[in-house]
Amino acid sequence: MTGPATVVKAEPTDEILRLDDLKVHFPVKMPFVQRLLQRGETVVHAVDGVSFGIRPGEILGLVGESGCGKSTVGRACVRLVKPTAGRIFFDGQDITKLGGEKLRALRRRIQIIFQDPHASLNPAMTIGKAIGHPLRIHSSVFGPQKTGSEEFGEWIRQKVLNAMKEVGLTPEEQLYDKYPGDLSGGQKQRAVMARALILEPNLLVVDEGVSMLDMSVRAKVLELMLDLKRRHKLTYLFITHDLATAKFICDKIAIMYLGRIVEIGPAREIYADPKHPYTKALLQVIPIPDPDRRAKKVLPRGEVPDAVHPPAGCRFHPRCPAVLASCGWEARDFVDFLDEHLSDPKRAGDDETILGPIEDWRAKGLVASLETNPLKVRKAVERTNAVLVEAPVAMKQAVESVSSQNRTVIVRFRSHHQLLQSNVQGRVVECLLYQ
Ligand code: SF4
Structure with a gap:
């Protein structure tokens, strides 16, 4: 005791x-x-x-x-x-x-x-x-x-x-x-x-x-x-x-x-004018008792990430509809996106043979890498760039380089901005949009 x-x-x-x-x-x-x-x-x-x-x-x-x-x-x-x-x-x-x-x-x-x-x-x-x-x-x-x-x-x-x-x-x-x-x-x-x-x-x-x-x-x-x-x-x-x-x-x-307070303030103000994109999303799914004003019943895509390895930067960045390039993009975001791409046969074409299987990709901090056949490296870099064209704009902008070294394809992300709390119209918000 x-x-x-x-x-x-x-x-x-x-x-x-x-x-x-x-x-x-x-x-x-x-x-x-x-x-x-x-x-x-x-x-x-x-x-x-x-x-x-x-x-x-x-x-x-x-x-x-x-x-x-x-x-x-x-x-x-x-x-x-x-x-x-x-x-x-x-x-x-x-x-x-x-x-x-x-x-x-x-x-x-x-x-x-x-x-x-x-x-x-x-x-x-x-x-x-x-x-x-x-x-x-x-x-x-x-x-x-x-x-x-x-x-x-x-x-x-x-x-x-x-x-x-x-x-x-x-x-x-x-x-x-x-x-x-x-x-x-x-x-x-x-x-x-x-x-x-x-x-x-x-x-x-x-x-x-x-x-x-x-x-x-x-x-x-x-x-x-x-x-x-x-x-x-x-x-x-x-x-x-x-x-x-x-x-x-x-x-x-x-x-x-995900373990952090993203917005706090007087209830009346937050309901009338939410600032954080997550608060906005939560408020949008409140049912409205008016058949002419149906609420959009969708929370941002994806599930709440696991709290063992929370996302870098702003923890909401993989789901945020207003996400910026500086919000915390990292290697595993790219691997997740590539996984989605490869699982869709219509979009993937023959990418699976060049960039797959997804389990061969390594994601460590800001660097995602794939060791491949030396003869396929150039093609793999080309296809990685092509896949990135379809990625969310902010993720694309956060990529610093796609390169190769010997037999390894390397996708490197820029560092994210430090997230601070800001006072915004009577409440405290943790979001880069207000810094
Ligand atoms: S910092 Fe703001 S804009 Fe960026 S991901 Fe988080 S909530 Fe979205």
Whole structure:
């Protein structure tokens, strides 16, 4: 177990939660021999330099596609996962390495609600018992000391009934002794919220907390969250893949892509005028309830790249519709493009015999290379240039040279520009278009 850490005071700030350059990397499990051959650990860059702050009473929406690292950020905030680097401050205190009793006390003040209310409740425990459970764990902080006494039991019962009423889980007396299986999805999520609120936390991390609910129930639970925020000055970190839901309740929005925040700012401004190409793409796929204004339901081509080897430069560059030559093109982008080309018999013609098989290409940083028959090298350079004519303009412009050396064809890319964050009309954007 981690020992109690020294508490370091952050710079004076009015933020209740602050993340500074947070990184969470997970080691990839692989056989010993493979690890030895690779010399060094392979890691998933789940969160790779995330910074933001939330003021008391604010709702920050952390939005992105699945696998972007948003849930890992949430878990790191409640210290369910260990940060690899960076710092987390809660109420002015550095909690990055907190352990033991201090971590337990912290968990009373920051609660997390998960996506699946069915999985969050023990099917063998009555609703009343489940909601009151955290009070038993933290009994030394709350209420009468004599656990197990009649007085203690009655005190818990009253607290639970109040919490149930507060979240609209009524009639509370009747539902108290029910089991999760007797409740609807919406009622279960209310029970989960009551259990989180019973410890009177300051910050709630809601991880896809309404995604599994029907639309009508979802709206009611969101209303409830807003109501609780007003009544208890609660602060939320609201994690979701759904920008439409976030629009409903968030004051601020942070858009996350492959471990990084690409745009963050006031929700109203981001929805009205998104700046980052990824934010624009996400907003375009929100369904519009108007048959005359159908939304374009396509996210940029391709899948989210793997977080073990994130793309160089801007991580969004392989999918970005506004990509520039300086955004991070590298050898593997060319090999991927060539692979697509060779897999299409109409376009490839006899390229497969000259440039294939694709497995023979090596991609290392900015250099892609193919060792071939010395008699075929000239032809291979010629065909590589011809294939590049069909490539996206920005990729073509990023190629510095296509050449040959002995029996090797070499495609070399220019270095990319360093990506910085810029202040753009009231929000922070990480995109070369604004540098
Ligand atoms: S830096 Fe901007 S323009 Fe370039 S790939 Fe990234 S999002 Fe697109």
